[in-house]
Amino acid sequence: MAGLSAGRALTTRGAQVVILDKGRGPGGRMATRRLTGLHNTPLPCDHGAQFFTVRSKPFQAQVDVWIKSGHVVLWATRFPHADGNRDRHEEPRYVGAFGMNALAKDLATGLDVRCSQTVVNIHPSEQGYRVVTQEGPTFEGRAVLVTAPVPQALSLLDASGLGIEATDALRRLTYAPCLAVALTLDGPTNLPAPGGLRFTGEPLAWMADGRAKKAPGNEHSVVLHAAPAFSATHFRQDREKAADLMIRCAASWIGPGNILHRHIHGWLYSTPLAQDTQTEKYRILHHHPPLMLAGDGFSGGRIEGAYLSGLEAAHALATGRDADPPASILRF
Numbered sequence: 001m002a003g004l005s006a007g008r009a010l011t012t013r014g015a016q017v018v019i020l021d022k023g024r025g026p027g028g029r030m031a032t033r034r035l036t037g038l039h040n041t042p043l044p045c046d047h048g049a050q051f052f053t054v055r056s057k058p059f060q061a062q063v064d065v066w067i068k069s070g071h072v073v074l075w076a077t078r079f080p081h082a083d084g085n086r087d088r089h090e091e092p093r094y095v096g097a098f099g100m101n102a103l104a105k106d107l108a109t110g111l112d113v114r115c116s117q118t119v120v121n122i123h124p125s126e127q128g129y130r131v132v133t134q135e136g137p138t139f140e141g142r143a144v145l146v147t148a149p150v151p152q153a154l155s156l157l158d159a160s161g162l163g164i165e166a167t168d169a170l171r172r173l174t175y176a177p178c179l180a181v182a183l184t185l186d187g188p189t190n191l192p193a194p195g196g197l198r199f200t201g202e203p204l205a206w207m208a209d210g211r212a213k214k215a216p217g218n219e220h221s222v223v224l225h226a227a228p229a230f231s232a233t234h235f236r237q238d239r240e241k242a243a244d245l246m247i248r249c250a251a252s253w254i255g256p257g258n259i260l261h262r263h264i265h266g267w268l269y270s271t272p273l274a275q276d277t278q279t280e281k282y283r284i285l286h287h288h289p290p291l292m293l294a295g296d297g298f299s300g301g302r303i304e305g306a307y308l309s310g311l312e313a314a315h316a317l318a319t320g321r322d323a324d325p326p327a328s329i330l331r332f
Contacts, residue, residue: 001030001303002147002182004107005062005310006317011111013318016292018139021109022118025101026108028268032099035221037184038260045221046100047182047265047317050196051075051093053304057305058311062095068111071106073097073214076194080221083200095213097124113210122160125282128289143290143317145282149175149269155211159283164285169302173297176228177235178205179268181243185220198251203230203242204249220257226273239264272301281305282313290317 002237004026007017020027031048055062066072069107074096078087098105118134128142143271146153150173159163190213191197195212210221224246226234235241247254282294293312299305 001028001104001107001306001311002313003145004104004111004113005307006145006147006294006314007111007113007310008107008215009311009314010318013314015318017112018141019108019112019113020117020119020133020139021115022080023115025105025115026113027104029270030096030100030104031265031279032096032101033182033263033265035182035184035263036167037220038186041220043184043221044099045182045184045210045223045263046095046208046213047223047263048062048267049303050206050223050225053093053212054304055091056304056308059307060158060305066103066106069106070143071097071103075213076196079194079196079198080192081200082204083197087198094270095212097283099302119156121160122157122163122291124160124289129291145290145292145294145296145304145310145313146279147293149295150271150272150293151175153293153295162286170283170293175269175297176271176273177231178228178267179223179226179231179234179242179246180265180267181226181246182263182265183247184256184260184262185255185257187255188259189220189222189257190253190255191222199227202264203246207250207253212249213313222250222254224303231266231270235266235268239266239306272297280312281309284316292317315318 003019007019010017029048032044032046034042035045037043054063063072072094075093077090077092080086119131121136122131122144123130125140127140129144131139132169156164189209191209195205196208206225206229208223226246281299282292285291292311292313296306299309
């Protein structure tokens, strides 16, 4: 989301932008996967980000466009908890009408997005930077904006031999993992309205009924998100056993129907934990030529935060705005 919002903002200002994404399609944790449903019909299922909120005017403007085009619908204003309580704070929770990934694809429309491109090195060049991918192609540009999770971004810069001295604040930007299990069923769930359920403790943090999210063809699917400690413990172990434990915990809400298909996925960088105390929603690592970081790690871990981070980073690149002091020092 950060890379796409930055790319669109810079393209609107007349810049030539290339977006490199190691995934098969844009979206990252705004992931929608097609599972096998009843009669082998494909069912789209959001197994990453489940919904989003809006608390700023710039993101509200984008969401209004999506609502008008039919890409976004309101899901709920609060969710119940498994212990019987409800969310104290009431605010609109929105979802992608055609899956969360459809929002990323909409932002990517008209942009030069190169998928299945894993960046392995960034080198100084006469123009600014040369970006090398694992798949072979190289790209040159006057500026580089890295929107991967901060630990991945710093590993990339370390591997590039740029001599980066990241601040302690950047090194503290860690993330909690999340194991996600997506299920298709041959009948409805027992989840209470509006179809999303929060948990306190372990092993589950979240459960959602796909039908309740109004996604076409998503009649009987369920997504389970594990809590951070359980995810960390089982992330590199037998995930099938972890899925069994999660399903057992959710059995009373899954309903009496049979599970037709299940898909297990691990999000290593699911939710930022430590937050940087700086107010900027991006970090400038080198000024001339510009090398910057952006993403949800600088803005609270929400979809809106990632969007705003990319937007502000794009504005800084377009206007030549400096961050004072810089987050780190690069020695070429």
